[in-house]
Amino acid sequence: MKLMTKSLAGLIVSAFLAPAALATGPEVFTAQKCNSCHSVKVAGIARLPNPDDDKAPDLSKVGAELDKKAIALFVLKKSEIKGEKHKKAFQGTTEELKTVAEWLAGLK
Ligand code: HEC
Numbered sequence: 001m002k003l004m005t006k007s008l009a010g011l012i013v014s015a016f017l018a019p020a021a022l023a024t025g026p027e028v029f030t031a032q033k034c035n036s037c038h039s040v041k042v043a044g045i046a047r048l049p050n051p052d053d054d055k056a057p058d059l060s061k062v063g064a065e066l067d068k069k070a071i072a073l074f075v076l077k078k079s080e081i082k083g084e085k086h087k088k089a090f091q092g093t094t095e096e097l098k099t100v101a102e103w104l105a106g107l108k
Contacts, residue, residue: 025103028096037087042107054087060107068105072097 026043029035037056039047047056062071066081073079075090075097090097 023096023099025100028092028100029103032090032092032096032100034100040104040107056087059104063105063108066105068098068101071104072101075101 023031026040026045029040029045033048035045036048036050037054039045039058040060041058042060047058066074070079074081074086075088077085077089079085092100
């Protein structure tokens with residue numbers, strides 16, 4: 001019985017924690033600071049002032065070129081585009097990566 005109470009408490013706690021893990025694509029994008037290099041104009045996301053001026057592309061139509069899997073692999077630095085790996089490796093969770101890659105792949 002004691003055990004059951006404990007797991008019930010665990011369930012309640014995870015139910016409360018779940019919304020944070022289920023952030024939207026744009027939320028993950030800004031939380032991971034993708035907008036320090038990229039804008040996504042179509043979603044109203046501006047690029048933050050960046051002294052390094054990286055020339056990272058606006059991602060408003062990235063889904064027309066890359067699907068979800070290609071985006072995920074690229075930001076994990078596990079694949080290359082035009083012979084180059086992405087500047088920065090994704091630092092979030094797998095769940096967050098799925099969310100942001102799915103959102104970006106839908107932008108066409
Ligand atoms: C330090 C700057 C920087 C950050 C931060 C950054 N990117 Fe990039 N990204 C680039 C640059 C520059 C390119 C152009 C290709 C290259 O040189 O890697 C690029 C390319 C891409 C591409 C491919 C675009 C295309 O049309 O080929 C995707 C998708 C992408 N980034 C997603 C992301 C996501 C998602 C994040 C956040 C997790 C992110 N980027 C964070 C600099 C950055």
